[in-house]
């Protein structure tokens with residue numbers, strides 16, 4: 001679709017006439033000789049956003065060992081390609097076991113992967129994650145670890161805020177002061193912080209410490225939500241991933257019961273999150289396949305979020321939060337066309353264009 005003129009209307013931007021230049025970028029000065037591209041019927045979005053993915057993996061067992069295995073680059077390319085095939089054109093990768101992930105991902109040509117913002121290696125407490133997958137941080141060492149363990153091109157820092165211990169349940173890995181020091185170190189280098197939280201104490205601690213994005217956040221409170229919303233912070237509840245985890249642990253296990261209690265809490269909070277100013281993002285995590293973020297959208301609706309808010313959570317909301325412009329001259333020419341402006345349609349893109357390249361064309 002390069003060297004074409006495109007006319008369309010979007011909910012957020014109104015009617016637009018833009019060109020896609022030879023480099024696959026939007027231009028507001030299309031050449032007069034360029035033909036007009038036909039998008040077909042449907043609703044245009046700048047692409048779906050997966051706010052919590054791990055491009056290295058489909059499941060935890062993919063993250064075996066601490067060194068880069070030969071298959072990592074191929075796996076990242078495969079997962080990136082399946083994100084594109086579903087119309088996911090922007091991904092926030094929330095952590096990896098392998099420090100080479102950031103470079104391997106960003107080295108892929110932009111038209112072969114979604115736009116990507118990535119965290120480096122997971123930072124956890126001692127014994128605070130799956131063995132060998134995280135950088136284990138001794139008490140008091142978080143700020144130093146943020147500086148030492150974050151790859152140059154990483155724009156996020158991912159903390160594992162708590163982790164279950166046998167017979168005790170999920171235990172926080174960092175004090176509020178440690179988290180605040182870690183956040184300060186990340187912000188000093190222009191990075192954002194995301195934190196895995198499943199234990200009851202962790203999300204409140206993280207919100208007070210200034211963490212940017214709360215992942216899972218099963219035990220956020222209304223006060224936490226207001227505080228997070230005041231600074232325009234983000235929450236990625238990953239409800240499908242949490243439901244699958246409950247099923248894996250067993251509804252009647254102690255872990256399963258705690259997670260179920262957390263999910264019930266999430267259902268009480270999600271309908272109010274957007275009004276509180278919190279940026280809700282949908283994430284696949286390791287539970288849904290790469291590209292299947294529209295399934296999480298259905299999960300958010302099932303948790304009581306208004307459908308209009310869910311559409312924003314999959315598209316314009318996280319784009320604005322992540323600072324990735326939509327339809328802006330000079331940026332990658334990205335768009336998808338779905339049948340209608342409803343959540344069910346997000347899973348059925350008829351046309352996917354990434355950097356001016358047609359990735360999917362299922363128009364009839």
Ligand SMILES: [Zn+2]
Pocket residue numbers: 052053054094285286
């Ligand atoms: Zn995750």
